[in-house]
Amino acid sequence: MNNSWFVIVNPIAGNGKFNKYWFDIQQELKFNNITYEYAKTEYSNHEKIIVQQAINKGYKKIISVGGDGTLHHIINGIMTQNTIKPEEITIAVIPLGTGNDWIKTYNIPKNIKATVSLIKHGKTIFQDIGYLELPDTSSYFNNVAGIGYDGYVVNKLNKLKRFGSIAYLLSGIAGLLLYKKTTFNITINNKSVETKCLMTLFGICKYSAGGMQLTDYKDSNNGLFDITIAKNLSFWDLLFSIKKLYNGKILQHKKVETHLANSLLITPKNNDELPYIQADGELIGRGQVKVSILKSAIQIVIP
Numbered sequence: 001m002n003n004s005w006f007v008i009v010n011p012i013a014g015n016g017k018f019n020k021y022w023f024d025i026q027q028e029l030k031f032n033n034i035t036y037e038y039a040k041t042e043y044s045n046h047e048k049i050i051v052q053q054a055i056n057k058g059y060k061k062i063i064s065v066g067g068d069g070t071l072h073h074i075i076n077g078i079m080t081q082n083t084i085k086p087e088e089i090t091i092a093v094i095p096l097g098t099g100n101d102w103i104k105t106y107n108i109p110k111n112i113k114a115t116v117s118l119i120k121h122g123k124t125i126f127q128d129i130g131y132l133e134l135p136d137t138s139s140y141f142n143n144v145a146g147i148g149y150d151g152y153v154v155n156k157l158n159k160l161k162r163f164g165s166i167a168y169l170l171s172g173i174a175g176l177l178l179y180k181k182t183t184f185n186i187t188i189n190n191k192s193v194e195t196k197c198l199m200t201l202f203g204i205c206k207y208s209a210g211g212m213q214l215t216d217y218k219d220s221n222n223g224l225f226d227i228t229i230a231k232n233l234s235f236w237d238l239l240f241s242i243k244k245l246y247n248g249k250i251l252q253h254k255k256v257e258t259h260l261a262n263s264l265l266i267t268p269k270n271n272d273e274l275p276y277i278q279a280d281g282e283l284i285g286r287g288q289v290k291v292s293i294l295k296s297a298i299q300i301v302i303p
């Protein structure tokens, strides 16, 4: 067993934040006598291989240096290895991403000094992990996943993040003018409904899409998803509700339904244009999705 930390660094996260902050991060880790080894990712999903190699070397404490995508791939590496139980692994995040949505649920600071101090002194808690099964692939997720318009935005508009959150938000809303909504058959708690749907979201944590509150967050360790079914919301509905997307009041809109459940199945009715599925802001695939939850699956460092 290795008591040091293994640091996985994404050098392209957060539009060049790596060049600005990596030296400071290393200095701060040394200053706090935190022993570590590190590896930089060279391509997307490399995180998964790196974390599995670290676990095989005996590391049980992992630091993700990057954004939500980096953490997502690290979690997938942890959940798909067989060397040790995922719940024996501790994960900390030094946020260098653009949105950094996952850290907001726990008030993990963005400041490097404060985050490293957390790693030294912070407490750990358990968090649930979601599991998505698509016809031809599968994925774990730790924050919020969904099917429909959110997947479309991740597929088409994610590159716009670098132009700032306003550009991203406005193109996200403008994209609705072109987007064709799908009718979904949604089975939650053994009850099925068929509805024309902008998107259906399944949340473990509270924030997504750059700080929006699109799910009715309860608890990240209760074994249940906070599910949002955004029905036939239009361009105008969203344009006049921008503030409500961020303060969570959008969940009270008459075209929005919320549920709590530990599993669900979503089957799109239109096979011509299969809706996209995203998890933690990463594109996973298209089509039908079965969603289930693993309670208390990982341990995380929080303030």
Ligand SMILES: Nc1ncnc2c1ncn2[C@@H]1O[C@H](COP(=O)(O)OP(=O)(O)OP(=O)(O)O)[C@@H](O)[C@H]1O
Pocket (backbone or CB within 6 Å): 010, 011, 012, 013, 014, 015, 041, 042, 043, 044, 045, 046, 047, 066, 067, 068, 069, 070, 071, 073, 096, 097, 098, 099, 100, 101, 161, 281, 282
């Ligand atoms: N060396 C690399 N080259 C290209 N892509 C990489 C590399 N390393 C990791 N990636 C991928 O870059 C993507 C973006 O990373 P990440 O999401 O962490 O940053 P971000 O988009 O700036 O932050 P956020 O998701 O919090 O807004 C992820 O899919 C990640 O797997």
